[in-house]
Amino acid sequence: MTELSPRLAELARAYGVATEFWDWQGRHTQVSEETILAVLSALGVEAGSEEAVEAALLDVELAPWRRLVPPVVVTVExxxxxxxxxxxxxxxxxxxxxxxxxxxxxxxxxxxxxxxxxxxxxxxxxxxxxxxxxxxxxxxxxxxxxxxxxxxxxxxxxxPAAISLPEPLERPGSQSWGLMTQLYAMRSADSWGIGDLADLGDAGAWAAGLGADFVLVNPLHAAEPVPPIEPSPYLPTSRRFVSPLYIRVEDVPEVGYLSAAERQLVEWHADDARRYLDLDFIERDAVWMAKEAALRMIFRQRRSLRRARAFNAFVEREGQGLVDFATWCAIVQVHGTWWRQWPAELQDPRSTAVESFREKHAEEVEFHLWLQWILDEQLGRVQRDLLDTGMSLGVVADLAVGVHPDGADAWSLGEALARGVTVGAPPDQYNQMGQDWSQPPWRPDQLEELAYAPYRDMIRAALRHSGGLRVDHVLGLFRLWWIPQGMSPLHGTYVRYDHDAMIGILLLEAHRTGAVVIGEDLGTVEPGVREYLRDRGVMGTSILWFERDWDGDGGLLDPEQWRELCLATVTTHDLPPSAGYLQGVHVELRSRLGLLERPLEEELAEDARSREEVLADLRRRGLLRPGAAVPQQVEALHAFLTRTPAKLLGVSVSDLAGDTRVINQPGTDEEYPNWRVPLAGPDGSRVLLEELFTWRSARRLARTVNQGD
CATH class of the missing domain: 2.60.40.10 (Immunoglobulins)
Incomplete structure (x- = not known):
């Protein structure tokens, strides 16, 4: 590899672009000049010649001197x-x-x-x-x-220098548990083919009766308003707004104004959508078509003066960001979801053509404003109801790493998001080919220029009706792996962010609502990051299978040595449910999809050895009897968590059901039905909430983490 010129390397460092790094195996890696030039270009920096490099270095040196004051100053109390x-x-x-x-x-x-x-x-x-x-x-x-x-x-x-835990969690030795769920998969007989906010409330109320303090739900971010709808909750069109798929239609107050004939039509649409409860996979497109038709009918009903004022107040509070999102949805109805293929005059959200379109399609824009208002109301009701049951946190929301490159945020946020690059992850022990998440990253320079307003508004929206926020890949608030378009994840590099500002703003907004912040800090973690987050009150994420004594023999970490400030779980959505993991379904799946670098037999043997090491430890501690079946092994794994000092314990709803199927296989797209697998039992047949609530096995697993026995 050609060595970078010292001046190009200096320019890259000035913009926070890494010219070298150490990979997951501890190997020193030099970033290619091609990658550096592409990433600098995405930051608006021309560096293709020595003259351009010198001019760019002078610009970056003089930039603060050309301003009266910096665009923003973020400090600590x-x-x-x-x-x-x-x-x-x-x-x-x-x-x-x-x-x-x-x-x-x-x-x-x-x-x-x-x-x-x-x-x-x-x-x-x-x-x-x-x-x-x-x-x-x-x-x-x-x-x-x-x-x-x-x-x-x-x-x-x-x-704030740091945020505090809510009072119940501040007590020495205190430990709370809660559910973790993919809401779309957690369905009831009343669902329209997909889990919704009423289902979230019911599941939370049931769990609260068993002692739970929270429900951590997958990102509810907005998806496309027309088919095909992206199934991944981690690849949304917007992180500030919510998917109308999660509306419980019958709970919209204006349903009361429907005529008898209109009510019959709504029931017809509901029956049509509920047919999809019997299918093997979630059918978002078909469900949305039925739900949208019913919602448009309800939208056209009259609103009382009180309701009209509430709607107008919501629109005013959300401001231009909501108007932009609703406008994007309306344009999509006419020109499709690929906004970069729209007429050129509509690609700029501030153009007069967009304003004219908004005026011409005012009713369609209002419909999408109304959908977000209904979602805000239903989310708020769920949170109030869960807190009324005695939960200390209620809903814990989940914030995705980024957004779809052709989505509403990518259109409306302009230069705040980088073009020509995507976010991903370098190779690691769990995905040895690296990952490309196809999402445009925040531009750190433009975030500063905008005084972090888009980031702040996104955080505020996520915290409005929740007692906590899980930040997916929280490491991305320090640095992100940028991949130039056309290159593989192997040829990316890290770009650094002002983590003091990013974390500080996150904590300020969490402090204002009294929420906890949980950082998903798995993967390749640079030194000092976990300690920094801990000192500022951000909880980490600890997965049982990954908690090893890496400074010693690499064996399972004793429960007493786990960190206190964390959410501890047995599994995560990027692994199979615990019953599936115990049976090695993930290794065989990765082999079928061509994601292994080693032979299948070698991977199976290593995985079996690792699992047996954990089970043997459970037997040694008296948590598992010899010869115990998989359901008892799952209970023992969760009992192990109660022996850790972790403040929060998470139990997957999939584990309550005994499901074995993989929810998401990282590094795949169409090769596997990611994010489309509904909740099922050990035999693979569907499980509705009403059934799960009656299962003794589900209650027994809940009692395991609630009582610590």
């Missing part, structure tokens, strides 16, 4: 923020701090002793600093700075 001000030497500078509560303070502008004036674009510029103090309250504040004839505003975000 109790810490004095350093805010530079760049002015002409002869200009007098003044500043005012506008606090979020509406009050204001005058701020002195002082000379910076360690920053001599320099020439910028032919004129001298001097760096000064604002004399702020550590008594700033938490929140989003605004700094107004004036110097000569220049005026500028910047956001000053004061974040």
């Amino acid at each position: 109790g810490r004095v923020p350093a805010v530079p001000v760049h002015v002409s030497p002869e200009d007098e500078a003044t500043a005012t701090l506008l606090l979020e509560d509406g009050s204001s303070r005058d701020v002195a502008v002082l000379s910076a002793e360690d920053a001599p004036a320099r020439e910028v674009d032919g004129a001298p510029v001097e760096r000064r600093v604002l004399a702020l103090d550590e008594s700033l309250p938490l929140g989003w504040h605004t700094l107004e700075v004036r110097a000569g004839d220049r005026r500028a505003r910047t956001s000053l975000v004061v974040t």
Whole structure:
């Protein structure tokens, strides 16, 4: 591989682009020049020649000096923020701090002793600093700075040093458990072929009766408004809004205004959708067609004055982001989901053509605004009901890593998302070919330019009706694996983010709602990241099969040595349910799909050895009798979790049902029906919630984690 020129390497580092890294096997790897150039191009940096590199280096060096103040300053409560001000030497500078509560303070502008004036674009510029103090309250504040004839505003975000656990979890030795579920798969006889928010409420109420404190649900993010609908909840069209597939139609208040004939039509659509309960796989497209027809009929009913005011207030609160999303949905109805193939004038959400389209299709836009309002109401009701049952957390939401490249967010967020690259993961022991998730990443420079507003709005939406937030691949708030389009995941590189800002804003919004934050910190973790997250109050994720004494003999980690601040589980959605894992179904599946680097026999032997090591440990601890069947092995695995100090324990609904089928096989797309497998029992036949609630085996597993025996 050709060695990078020192100046190109310097430019890459200036933009947070890694030029080297250590892989999962500890091997030092040099990133290719081709990859570096492609990633820099996605960041808007031309570096194809020595002259371009020199010009780009000068631009990045002078960029802060060309601004009166930076676009945003994110700091920690109790810490004095350093805010530079760049002015002409002869200009007098003044500043005012506008606090979020509406009050204001005058701020002195002082000379910076360690920053001599320099020439910028032919004129001298001097760096000064604002004399702020550590008594700033938490929140989003605004700094107004004036110097000569220049005026500028910047956001000053004061974040918590750490967030605290809710009171029940703060007690020494306390431990809470909850369900983990893929909502689309968790269906009842009243479901329209797919699990919905009423099912979520019922499952939570049942679990609360068994002592559960939360229900962690897969991302409910919005998918396409027309078929084909992307099945993966981790590849949404928007992370800020919710999929209308999860609406329980009969719970919409305006159903009460339907005529007898219209009610009959709704029932006909419901019966049509419920036919899909008997199929082997979730049929999102067919279900949505039935559900959409019924919802459009209900949408056209009159609203009471109270309801009309509530709807208008919701639209006003959500602002332009919601309007953009609804507009995208409306345009999709006419021009399809591939927005980069729309007429050129509609590809810019701020164009006059888009505004004209919105006015011409006002009713269609309003329909999609209304759907989000209904979802907001139903989600809020579920959370209130679960808290009323005595749960301490209620719903714990899940935030996907990114969005579909042709989705609403990719259209409406503009340059906040990078073009020409996708997010993925480098090769690791679980997927030795690496992964390409096909999602455009946040541009760290543009997030800063936008004062992190799109990121903040997304976090706020996720926390509005939840007692906690699981952040998928939380490591991506530190660095993400960027893959240039046309290249394999093997040829990507890491791009770094301002993790102090990303984590700080996440914690500020969680603090405001009293929510816990759970970071999915599996995979290749750079040194110090887990410790950083722990110190700031972010819970980690510990999977039983992966918790090993890596500093010792590599054996199963003793339960006493597990970390306290984590969500501990036996399995995860990227592995089979526990019964399936115990039978090695994942190895055989990966072999059929060509995802193994070693021979099948070798992989099976290694997997069997690893499983037996765990089972032997359970027998040694008296948690499992010799010769026990798979259901008893699953119970023993969960009993092991209760011996750890982990604050939260998660039990998959698939484990309650004894399901064995893989939910998602990383590294595949159409090769396996990812995210389309409904809840089933040990024999592969469907299981509805009403049945599961009556199973003694399900209650027994719940009692195992509730009582710790």
